[in-house]
Amino acid sequence: MTDQIVGHYAQRKSLRQLLASERLPHSMLFVGNAGIGKKLVALELAQMLFCEDNNRAEIGGCGECSKCKLFESGSIADLYQIDCLDKEAANVAQIRQLLQTVNLKAFHGGARVTVLDNAEHLSVQSSNILLKTLEEPRGDSYFILIVENPAKLPDTILSRCQRWFFSPLSNDQIRDVIDRKNLLPEGVSIQDVITLLDGSLQGVSSIVDKLDRFSNFKDRVNKILAGDKLNALEFAKELSSDRESLRESLHLMRMIVRERVLNETDPKNRRSAASLQAHLLELDALIFERNINAQYLLQSRLLNDL
Ligand SMILES: [Zn+2]
Numbered sequence: 082m083t084d085q086i087v088g089h090y091a092q093r094k095s096l097r098q099l100l101a102s103e104r105l106p107h108s109m110l111f112v113g114n115a116g117i118g119k120k121l122v123a124l125e126l127a128q129m130l131f132c133e134d135n136n137r138a139e140i141g142g143c144g145e146c147s148k149c150k151l152f153e154s155g156s157i158a159d160l161y162q163i164d165c166l167d168k169e170a171a172n173v174a175q176i177r178q179l180l181q182t183v184n185l186k187a188f189h190g191g192a193r194v195t196v197l198d199n200a201e202h203l204s205v206q207s208s209n210i211l212l213k214t215l216e217e218p219r220g221d222s223y224f225i226l227i228v229e230n231p232a233k234l235p236d237t238i239l240s241r242c243q244r245w246f247f248s249p250l251s252n253d254q255i256r257d258v259i260d261r262k263n264l265l266p267e268g269v270s271i272q273d274v275i276t277l278l279d280g281s282l283q284g285v286s287s288i289v290d291k292l293d294r295f296s297n298f299k300d301r302v303n304k305i306l307a308g309d310k311l312n313a314l315e316f317a318k319e320l321s322s323d324r325e326s327l328r329e330s331l332h333l334m335r336m337i338v339r340e341r342v343l344n345e346t347d348p349k350n351r352r353s354a355a356s357l358q359a360h361l362l363e364l365d366a367l368i369f370e371r372n373i374n375a376q377y378l379l380q381s382r383l384l385n386d387l
Contacts, residue, residue: 083141086121087254092245093140096126101136106243107218111227113247116283120198123225127160127194128152130223148189158188161195165202176207180214183222193222200226201233208235215241249280258282266293295333302337305383306353317379327375335361360385
């Protein structure tokens with residue numbers, strides 16, 4: 082667990098110290114942007130609470146006791162996790178049942194930890210049930226609520242929880258994770274990805290996909306503008322066969338062609354790019370509003386510009 086977390090060292094260290102001095106609050110609120118590792122920190126804290134030798138490591142559990150082994154294999158019974166965005170898992174009946182279970186004696190003896198991810202999405206009714214439990218905490222039971230926007234939680238819940246703030250990741254930290262996990266396909270600019278990620282690791286795979294598509298499209302558009310007719314026909318066929326993403330594909334092409342029009346210095350090339358741009362602008366309406374055959378339209382428009 083611990084080696085998966087990037088940064089947040091000060092918070093983790095303070096949580097560890099509070100635990101060691103038996104001053105850890107029973108209800109905590111972890112606040113910060115999505116995709117920066119709040120949940121990983123919550124799970125690290127849970128492991129420390131379960132660990133039988135939690136004074137050994139500076140941060141995290143000892144990794145060797147029977148509880149740490151159970152935790153790391155994902156089979157510790159006294160850890161409850163709910164993603165409140167999952168309406169099915171976080172419905173009133175489920176929350177009520179969860180809290181009843183938490184109020185029973187711990188399965189393994191010792192702590193019970195409940196992690197509620199995206200807690201601001203709990204329904205009002207579920208929040209009220211949760212509030213009752215937070216108001217009467219049992220000695221060995223801990224609640225960690227994870228939120229992006231605490232203002233969306235009822236004040237009654239907020240006032241019961243100690244707040245912990247987590248900062249966005251730095252560009253260097255993000256670069257480090259991307260490098261370590263080898264997330265980027267060849268040819269994709271890591272700087273572009275870092276800029277788009279904006280301090281969070283959420284959505285890294287979809288951004289990588291998008292960039293991958295972007296560079297493929299750029300390559301195709303350049304070939305078409307250079308007079309490659311076969312490529313134009315093939316590209317038209319490919320695009321029209323995937324009707325679901327056709328609108329997004331056309332949008333991507335317009336972005337690429339617009340950039341080309343703006344940056345092209347040769348007047349003849351700029352004219353053909355501008356003409357393609359005009360055709361692409363019409364295509365949306367023709368395909369989606371007038372329902373004219375997409376492959377036929379794309380082929381004629383892409384070839385027209387050669
Ligand atoms: Zn341990």
